[in-house]
Amino acid sequence: MTQIQRLKRLRRSMLFLSAQRPALIKDAYIFKPDSLLLDLEDAVAENQKDAARFSLYHALKTVDYRGVERVVRINGLDTPHWQEDIRVAVAGGADMIRISKCETADDVRTVVRHIEMAEEEFKSEPGYTLVMAALESPLGVLNAYEICIACPERMVGVAISGGDFRKSMQTKYYPGGLEMLGGRATMLLAARAAGVQCFDTVFTNLDDIEGFRAEVEQNKQMGFDGKSLISPRQIAIVHEVFAPTEKEIAEAEKIVRVWRENSAKGIGVFSVDGKMIDIAFIPGAERVIMMAKASGLYKGDL
Amino acid sequence: MKNAVNREIPDELLQNGRKPFMGSGYYDGAEHQKVAPVVRAREKSFESKVLPSIREAIQQCGMKDGMTISFHHHFREGDYVINMVMEEVVALGIKDVTIAASSVGAAHDPVAEYIEQGIVVGLQTSGIRGKIGEAVSNGKLKTPAILRSHGGRVRAIEQGEVHIDIAFIGAPTSDCYGNARGVGGKSDCGVLSYAMVDAQHADKVVVITDTLVDFPNFPPSIQAVNVDYVVVVDAIGDPKKIATKAARMSQDPRDLMMAEYCAKVIAATPYFKDGFSFQTGAGGPSLAANRFLEPMLLEKNYKIKWIIGGITKPAVDLLNKGLVETIVDAQDFDIDSVRSVQDNPRHFEISTSQYASPGNKGAFVNKLDFVILAALEVDTDFNVNVITGSDGVLRGAPGGHPDTAAGAKCTIIVTPLVRGRMPTICERVVTVTTPGECVDVVVTDYGIAVNPRRPDLLAALTEAGLPLKTIEELKNEAYQIVGVPDQVEFYDRVVAIMEARDGSILDVVRQTKPMKL
Numbered sequence: 001m002t003q004i005q006r007l008k009r010l011r012r013s014m015l016f017l018s019a020q021r022p023a024l025i026k027d028a029y030i031f032k033p034d035s036l037l038l039d040l041e042d043a044v045a046e047n048q049k050d051a052a053r054f055s056l057y058h059a060l061k062t063v064d065y066r067g068v069e070r071v072v073r074i075n076g077l078d079t080p081h082w083q084e085d086i087r088v089a090v091a092g093g094a095d096m097i098r099i100s101k102c103e104t105a106d107d108v109r110t111v112v113r114h115i116e117m118a119e120e121e122f123k124s125e126p127g128y129t130l131v132m133a134a135l136e137s138p139l140g141v142l143n144a145y146e147i148c149i150a151c152p153e154r155m156v157g158v159a160i161s162g163g164d165f166r167k168s169m170q171t172k173y174y175p176g177g178l179e180m181l182g183g184r185a186t187m188l189l190a191a192r193a194a195g196v197q198c199f200d201t202v203f204t205n206l207d208d209i210e211g212f213r214a215e216v217e218q219n220k221q222m223g224f225d226g227k228s229l230i231s232p233r234q235i236a237i238v239h240e241v242f243a244p245t246e247k248e249i250a251e252a253e254k255i256v257r258v259w260r261e262n263s264a265k266g267i268g269v270f271s272v273d274g275k276m277i278d279i280a281f282i283p284g285a286e287r288v289i290m291m292a293k294a295s296g297l298y299k300g301d302l
Numbered sequence: 303m304k305n306a307v308n309r310e311i312p313d314e315l316l317q318n319g320r321k322p323f324m325g326s327g328y329y330d331g332a333e334h335q336k337v338a339p340v341v342r343a344r345e346k347s348f349e350s351k352v353l354p355s356i357r358e359a360i361q362q363c364g365m366k367d368g369m370t371i372s373f374h375h376h377f378r379e380g381d382y383v384i385n386m387v388m389e390e391v392v393a394l395g396i397k398d399v400t401i402a403a404s405s406v407g408a409a410h411d412p413v414a415e416y417i418e419q420g421i422v423v424g425l426q427t428s429g430i431r432g433k434i435g436e437a438v439s440n441g442k443l444k445t446p447a448i449l450r451s452h453g454g455r456v457r458a459i460e461q462g463e464v465h466i467d468i469a470f471i472g473a474p475t476s477d478c479y480g481n482a483r484g485v486g487g488k489s490d491c492g493v494l495s496y497a498m499v500d501a502q503h504a505d506k507v508v509v510i511t512d513t514l515v516d517f518p519n520f521p522p523s524i525q526a527v528n529v530d531y532v533v534v535v536d537a538i539g540d541p542k543k544i545a546t547k548a549a550r551m552s553q554d555p556r557d558l559m560m561a562e563y564c565a566k567v568i569a570a571t572p573y574f575k576d577g578f579s580f581q582t583g584a585g586g587p588s589l590a591a592n593r594f595l596e597p598m599l600l601e602k603n604y605k606i607k608w609i610i611g612g613i614t615k616p617a618v619d620l621l622n623k624g625l626v627e628t629i630v631d632a633q634d635f636d637i638d639s640v641r642s643v644q645d646n647p648r649h650f651e652i653s654t655s656q657y658a659s660p661g662n663k664g665a666f667v668n669k670l671d672f673v674i675l676a677a678l679e680v681d682t683d684f685n686v687n688v689i690t691g692s693d694g695v696l697r698g699a700p701g702g703h704p705d706t707a708a709g710a711k712c713t714i715i716v717t718p719l720v721r722g723r724m725p726t727i728c729e730r731v732v733t734v735t736t737p738g739e740c741v742d743v744v745v746t747d748y749g750i751a752v753n754p755r756r757p758d759l760l761a762a763l764t765e766a767g768l769p770l771k772t773i774e775e776l777k778n779e780a781y782q783i784v785g786v787p788d789q790v791e792f793y794d795r796v797v798a799i800m801e802a803r804d805g806s807i808l809d810v811v812r813q814t815k816p817m818k819l
Binding site for chain 1: 555556558559747748767782
């Protein structure tokens with residue numbers, strides 16, 4: 001994968017796992033999420049950070065995750081842990097670091113500086129370790145655009161963290177998500193303006209399957225790339241909801257094919273089934289094909 | 303010589319008509335004469351068969367050195383009966399005893415001591431766990447233990463391969479003539495299916511109960527016409543361990559994923575249609591398959607015609623919701639199934655012969671569409687081991703596994719690819735308990751393998767888009783994760799014979815060498 005492909009890869013489902021629990025992290029790829037979020041932060045007890053780092057490092061070094069992206073969530077910049085977290089993640093060869101409680105572009109730059117140091121220390125490929133930022137406060141959301149553009153060569157995107165955000169907004173979870181509307185929409189605008197990805201928060205009530213599905217459907221409607229998850233049981237629903245319909249797939253396939261034929265002939269604007277198509281449609285159509293492939297719905301040769 | 307599952311069977315065992323396993327269904331259609339027991343007729347009027355103690359019953363039965371006595375395992379790990387009887391047998395100085403039980407477990411650890419002392423010299427069972435398993439594996443039993451499936455046990459008794467001198471049948475309720483039931487007492491186990499064949503074929507039959515009820519105790523599971531004596535004791539077992547609380551449906555995502563695969567496999571086969579029949583084991587993923595089956599039934603507006611087997615709450619729930627028409631029951635695993643067989647008119651008790659015997663004129667298993675079963679190991683020939691652990695020690699139960707696998711149109715084995723550091727899918731199982739030719743699909747957390755003997759199922763599952771792999775691919779993946787295990791080391795001495803359903807020798811278990819680390 002090129003760096004661009006790595007930055008833009010499909011991330012519908014990002015499954016949180018505590019790095020403190022080897023039995024969980026040893027083969028969670030069997031659940032086939034797009035990404036695994038190996039957590040050194042809240043899921044790990046304060047006096048177990050060392051043990052979790054140890055397990056994490058060895059998992060990253062020895063386990064073949066079969067193409068599933070490995071993201072490490074590091075502790076906040078206001079803790080004594082984050083620098084060592086970054087060293088472990090880089091030394092282990094993690095694909096990405098998720099910055100928790102990110103509030104400013106400077107936070108991103110600070111983390112990136114330490115990643116650069118670690119990449120040098122452990123002789124890793126410079127620039128390999130991607131970053132994403134978790135926005136957990138109103139300030140973080142308001143600074144979203146600056147955060148999104150702080151490090152274009154490494155920045156995958158932003159995720160909102162509902163628990164802390166709702167608390168700061170003096171509210172709680174409501175079905176329908178009106179309490180999160182401002183935060184989600186602001187972050188989405190910033191991410192799209194910066195051309196990075198955007199992820200929604202976790203849904204914590206595992207037994208409320210209908211509520212979860214409704215939230216995922218809303219995520220898709222709003223334009224999110226994916227969602228953070230707390231249980232493997234949530235993965236299938238996200239993939240199902242995000243999967244394109246047969247009609248969408250057929251349409252996308254046609255657009256991409258006709259585009260390729262026409263652009264070879266030097267034609268920029270053409271029509272497919274009566275609709276005017278130009279280059280602006282191509283990334284969307286290619287994305288549909290990518291989603292369809294990931295969902296096992298497209299077996300064509302595109 | 304090598305048998306049909308490529309296992310070396312020592313020639314000295316192939317005597318007195320014992321044959322190596324020739325393949326499943328080899329004796330289909332063969333005729334045999336059933337044996338019948340000695341019966342002491344009671345022509346005159348008499349009031350009661352109740353005796354004051356187990357010791358008295360043993361004496362009245364004329365028990366002598368070298369006899370074979372039988373037990374059932376409906377009380378599972380809560381059973382007191384085997385230990386109570388054996389204590390008296392030993393106290394009476396009787397030696398060279400053979401125990402023919404439908405299963406033995408950790409509840410019977412004291413028996414291991416009698417094996418060590420040379421008092422118990424033979425063991426025939428469909429399950430072996432705890433210290434008895436260790437004692438046998440360590441070569442303490444004088445003669446090789448004989449391990450049979452539930453159906454195979456019935457067949458062996460009916461064909462006279464095991465002659466039961468005295469059957470001791472623990473019963474939750476009995477009347478003074480020995481009409482015995484699995485319900486109505488302090489320690490209900492629901493059904494007495496395993497004991498029925500013993501009652502019909504043992505020379506002497508003793509019913510042991512802790513709840514004597516008025517005559518007649520009807521409808522009886524064990525009929526008084528087959529019973530010689532009744533003994534009343536304080537407790538036949540620990541009710542909490544006999545009918546346990548229903549196992550909580552597994553919430554483990556790995557179990558649930560495998561359970562969902564099982565349900566999808568079922569849905570993808572041609573046998574998934576209105577009115578199919580079904581059995582699951584009581585393990586985590588097998589049990590959880592019920593949960594995924596339900597929405598599939600509702601979606602298609604299908605009903606299950608009948609569910610068979612060891613019965614658990616999920617089956618009872620489906621019956622109560624009207625999604626299953628009939629339950630036929632040979633063992634109950636929880637309070638819900640015990641209550642259901644007592645109260646629900648569509649929930650029937652059957653004998654183990656009706657359930658699974660390959661020696662009668664057609665058991666229920668022969669009409670099964672689907673069975674979902676667990677495994678300790680599965681090898682690349684699809685042979686399954688459910689009896690010996692990764693250290694070679696006896697610690698499992700063939701139970702109805704070989705019977706249902708042989709009978710069902712679609713036999714699904716569900717198991718995680720690895721357990722701890724042990725590969726479950728391996729090159730060669732330690733012991734073959736169910737021959738690979740009876741296994742159709744293996745479901746793991748890493749993918750699903752179809753037996754190449756079933757190209758029809760392979761096509762159906764491919765069409766359904768299930769994550770298919772070959773059994774070799776699964777084995778390689780397991781070895782890649784945990785490494786290739788060293789072979790377990792055994793002495794030459796055979797400590798147990800694993801019989802196929804038809805009585806031929808499927809495999810042998812040898813004495814384990816002490817482990818060196």
